[in-house]
Amino acid sequence: MGQPSRMRAVENGxxxxxxxxxxxVMESGQHRDASGxxxxxxxxxxxxxxxxxxPVLQARLGPAVSRDPFLQLRFRGAKGERVVVRWVDDxxxxxxxxxTVG
Numbered sequence: 098m099g100q101p102s103r104m105r106a107v108e109n110g111x112x113x114x115x116x117x118x119x120x121x122v123m124e125s126g127q128h129r130d131a132s133g134x135x136x137x138x139x140x141x142x143x144x145x146x147x148x149x150x151x152p153v154l155q156a157r158l159g160p161a162v163s164r165d166p167f168l169q170l171r172f173r174g175a176k177g178e179r180v181v182v183r184w185v186d187d188x189x190x191x192x193x194x195x196x197t198v199g
Contacts, residue, residue, distance in 0.1 A: 106148075106174075107199055111173055111174075113178075114170075115168075115170050117182050119168070120165055123140045123166065124136055126139075145183045146182050153170070153172040154170060180197070
């Protein structure tokens with residue numbers, strides 16, 4: 098579903114800083130199109146992030162989050178570990194992207 102997430106994971110002193118830009122329309126369901134009809138809701142509901150096989154973030158998002166959500170977080174980790182970002186939206190579409198900690 099959609100474009101791949103843009104991710105950057107950098108380790109410094111045992112702490113990994115992860116930046117993720119998820120490509121999604123994040124439509125709230127409260128806007129109207131040019132003809133005046135409501136645009137149906139379509140937004141990410143759940144985000145799971147793991148590093149080296151262990152969970153580092155589990156989040157629930159809603160319709161108030163802007164288009165193409167950006168997350169930035171820090172957690173303990175090491176260079177070479179694999180970071181996986183997975184999300185599910187309100188229509189059941191899913192996306193999974195990976196990056197290696199540098």
